[in-house]
Amino acid sequence: MIVPREIQTSAAVAEHYDELDPFYREIWGEHVHHGLWESGRETSQEAIEALIAHLASTLDLQPGQHICDVGCGYGATAEWLAGRHGVRVTGLTLSSAQIRQAQARSAASSQLHFSQQDWLENEFGDETFDHVFAIESSEHMPDKQRFFNEAFRTLHPGGRLAVYAWLARTSARPWEERYLLEPICREGRLPGMGSEAEYRAWAGKAGFVVDGFEDLSTRVRRTWALCTGRVARKLLTHTQYRRYLLDAHARNRIFALSVPRIWVAYLTGSMRYGLLTAHKPK
Ligand SMILES: C[S@@+](CC[C@H](N)C(=O)[O-])C[C@H]1O[C@@H](n2cnc3c(N)ncnc32)[C@H](O)[C@@H]1O
Structure with missing residues (x-):
């Protein structure tokens, strides 16, 4: 596993999403995850929704099922799934800024429940x-084995787990770790970035049967070209972006460096993006 040279705690993860909240909402929107491009002609909103549709078909959601969204962000994925598939979704996030937005959604729907936990x-x-999923939250967890153990414990027998995760290439070369992967972990508050083999091993050790792994790297990486362009344009046109970057007290301004770095890491194959699916045996 790639680990940052400074320890990243859950408190630091919460602070990252709280401090960057206005920027995340302007640059990413209400979904803080990659888009999934099939033809390459989709708009970014279509690509973002395609990733959720991919999740829904992976889990084979049925109306009335109770699903857990581990690391729910602003609650927009949960709302999308409840609205289109009739499922009940419980979501959790560490961030106060995110939970406020998520709870505004649950106030309008009895199928949604969110907690800051x-x-x-x-x-x-x-x-x-019935099912548990995590879209880009396991990376932020300091104890990955416990992430999987908790999914196993809280799932019904036969229930499925779907984990979309940022991954490091197996046996990353020293330069990739030094210039790309270690800084991405430190700047993005990831206590560790695992590889496909490590995710498979953690899932298996928790008791899951791993059903598959899908490498989505080339279908999602366009997200970072778009985000790099959006950040650059905001820096040119909005003084509050420049002011934030120049503010020595802004602890998370360093993440701006990771936006182009992640794009490069995908282009070099140093970073991967994948979906691990598993189920709890009956
Ligand atoms: C990249 S965002 C993804 C948000 C959401 N899944 C989405 O796709 O829009 C990461 C999320 O993981 C959450 N997270 C990270 N570590 C967590 C933990 N230990 N417990 C609960 N949520 C966590 C963060 O609070 C944040 O909501």
Whole structure:
């Protein structure tokens, strides 16, 4: 696993999303995840929704099922799934800024429930959920084995787990680790970036049967070309972006460096993006 040279705590992850909240909402929008391009002609909104549709078909959602969204961001994915598939979704996030937006959604829908809670310390009972998914949140968790153990414990027997994750190439070369992967972990508040083999091993050790792994890297990487362009344009046209970058007290301004770095890491194959699917045996 790639680990940053400075320890990244859950408190630092929460602070990252709280401090960068206005920028995330302007640059990414209400979904803080990659888009998935099929033809390359989709708009970024279509690509973002395609990733959620990909999740829904992977989990084979049925109306009335109770699903857990681990690391739910602003709650927009949960809302999309509840609206289109009739499922009940419980989501959790570490961030105060995100939970406020998410709870505005749940106020308007009895199918949604959100709480500001650490998944690694969650209070859900055993076998609570029909399915559990995590879109780009496991990277932020300091104890990946516990991430999988908690998914296994809270799932009904037969329930599925879907994990979309930023991954490091297996056996990354020293220059990739030094100039790309270690800084991406440090700047993005990732306590560790695992490889496909490590994700498979953690899932298996938790008790899951791994059903598959899909490498989506080339279909999602366009996200970072778009985000790099959006950040550059904002820096040229909006003084508050320049002011934030020049503010020595802004602890998360360093993430601006990661935006183009991640794009390069995908182009060099140093970073991968994949979906791991698994189920809890009956
Ligand atoms: C990149 S955002 C993804 C948000 C959302 N899944 C989406 O696709 O829009 C990462 C999310 O993971 C959450 N997260 C990270 N570590 C967590 C933890 N230990 N417990 C709960 N949520 C966590 C963050 O609060 C944030 O909401």
